[in-house]
Amino acid sequence: MTEKILSIADARKTFVSKSKRTVALNGVSFEVKAGERVALLGASGSGKSTLIRAISGLEILDSKSGAITVCGSQIQANGKINPDMRKIRSSIGVIFQQFNLVNQLDVITNVLIGIGAQKNIFELVLKKFTLEEKALAMDVLENVGMADFAYQRASTLSGGQQQRVAVARALIKGSKILLADEPVASLDPESSRKVMDLIVSVSDQYGLTLITSLHQIHIARRCCDRTIALNKGALVFDGPTNQLDKNALAKLYGSNLGDLQMEDELSSSNNSPERPQLVLVH
Numbered sequence: 449m450t451e452k453i454l455s456i457a458d459a460r461k462t463f464v465s466k467s468k469r470t471v472a473l474n475g476v477s478f479e480v481k482a483g484e485r486v487a488l489l490g491a492s493g494s495g496k497s498t499l500i501r502a503i504s505g506l507e508i509l510d511s512k513s514g515a516i517t518v519c520g521s522q523i524q525a526n527g528k529i530n531p532d533m534r535k536i537r538s539s540i541g542v543i544f545q546q547f548n549l550v551n552q553l554d555v556i557t558n559v560l561i562g563i564g565a566q567k568n569i570f571e572l573v574l575k576k577f578t579l580e581e582k583a584l585a586m587d588v589l590e591n592v593g594m595a596d597f598a599y600q601r602a603s604t605l606s607g608g609q610q611q612r613v614a615v616a617r618a619l620i621k622g623s624k625i626l627l628a629d630e631p632v633a634s635l636d637p638e639s640s641r642k643v644m645d646l647i648v649s650v651s652d653q654y655g656l657t658l659i660t661s662l663h664q665i666h667i668a669r670r671c672c673d674r675t676i677a678l679n680k681g682a683l684v685f686d687g688p689t690n691q692l693d694k695n696a697l698a699k700l701y702g703s704n705l706g707d708l709q710m711e712d713e714l715s716s717s718n719n720s721p722e723r724p725q726l727v728l729v730h
Contacts, residue, residue, distance in 0.1 A: 453625055454480040458514030461498050461681075468693065472498040474681040476516070477502070480657060482624070486663040487689060488669035490678040491707035496661035499678070500629040503659070504542050505533045510616065519624055529654050541618030543647070545630040547610045551603035553614050555594060558602050559585045562617035587671065588616040588629065591653065592646060600673055608639035612646060619650060628660035632667065640664075644671050664709040665692065 461473040472495045480486055490496045501507035503516055505524065511527035521536045532538060536657045538704070541562075560577050577585075590593040592612040602610060611631060618626060627646055632640035646662075648671050652657040662668050668675050669689050677685035677692075677700055684700050685692070698705055 450481040450483065452479055452480040453519055453660070455517040456499075456503070456514075456611040457493075457516075459499065459502060459516065460500065460513040461495075462510055471681045473502070473509070474511075476678070476681075476683045478641045478676055478683065478686055480659065481627075482657050483655065484657045484674055485672045486660070487675045488659055488678070489663065489665070489668055489675050489685075489692075489708075490661075491663060491701060491704040493680070493730065494678040494704075495681040496663075497629050499544070500627050500661055501644035503538060504540050505529055523660055523670055538621055539624045541623030541626045542623055543614050543618050543626070543628040543631050544610070545633045547614045549602040549613060549617075552601065553598045554601055555605070556582065556585050556589065556722060557617045558613055559620055561706075562620040585616070587622055587645055588619045589613075592616045592620070592651060606639075607635050608643055611635065611639075611643045615643075615647060615650060615688075618655060623656065625657045627656070627658070630661055630663070632662075632664070640667070648670075663707060665697065666709070668692070 450670065456479070457477050459476040461470055461471075463470045466593065476496075476499065478496070480688060488496050488499065490667060498507055502509055503518065505523050505660065508529055509516070509524060509527055514526055515525035516523040518536065519533075519539045521539075522559070522651045523533065523536065550561070559582060560575075584597055586598060589598055592615050594609065594612050594616060597605065597609065605613065626647070631647060632643050644667055647658065650656070653701060658672070669692070672689055675685065675687070675689040675692060676683065680699055697708065701708065
């Protein structure tokens with residue numbers, strides 16, 4: 449039996465601003481097995497990024513919320529973060545939409561920041577990294593095609609190159625699960641394809657479980673066998689990605705469907721043989 453690597457039970461998150469309450473997550477529950485590639489799909493404001501941040505311990509859920517467990521360690525429960533979160537986070541790699549690189553630093557130092565949890569603040573400030581750590585950084589840069597840029601400033605890189613460095617930074621931690629929060633939203637179509645192919649490739653190479661939030665249907669269909677769809681904070685679908693044809697998506701998202709990106713290839717999915725029956729989650 450495949451190991452369960454992620455468990456989310458009744459995740460709830462409410463944001464309050466100027467007396468306005470916004471429900472970002474409304475009782476979301478699901479499990480992910482090791483090695484799965486899962487697309488977290490939804491329009492803007494559906495709760496995708498909030499859920500990614502909650503899994504990585506960067507967002508605290510409501511006090512009456514349930515629990516999130518990664519690799520057997522509880523990240524948070526009942527609105528409280530595990531005190532050992534800094535240690536637990538080493539098993540979670542996160543790739544952000546905006547890359548979050550330090551532009552003034554060179555590429556290899558940006559990658560080495562990925563092992564910051566293993567360093568004290570003095571070592572980080574003075575960039576005290578061992579030869580072994582630098583060799584490991586070069587290895588992951590080689591795997592993402594960026595070894596030749598190791599000593600180039602991050603600010604001089606293209607968007608696609610910066611995202612490759614962000615992938616390398618996530619890999620160096622020795623993570624077991626890779627969270628990608630809209631990793632190609634800021635890229636042109638060709639760079640998006642290359643970066644997603646890279647993320648899938650390195651996930652397979654390193655034996656990682658991949659969960660990537662997207663609003664591009666065609667990317668989800670190409671890269672992930674399973675899709676978990678959110679709409680207005682609620683989980684509305686959990687199943688094989690090939691079930692998500694245009695008719696199914698229209699039922700799930702209604703007027704919000706226009707915020708999702710589709711390509712012509714999706715329209716032919718209605719004629720695909722032996723297409724599984726759509727299962728809605730209420």
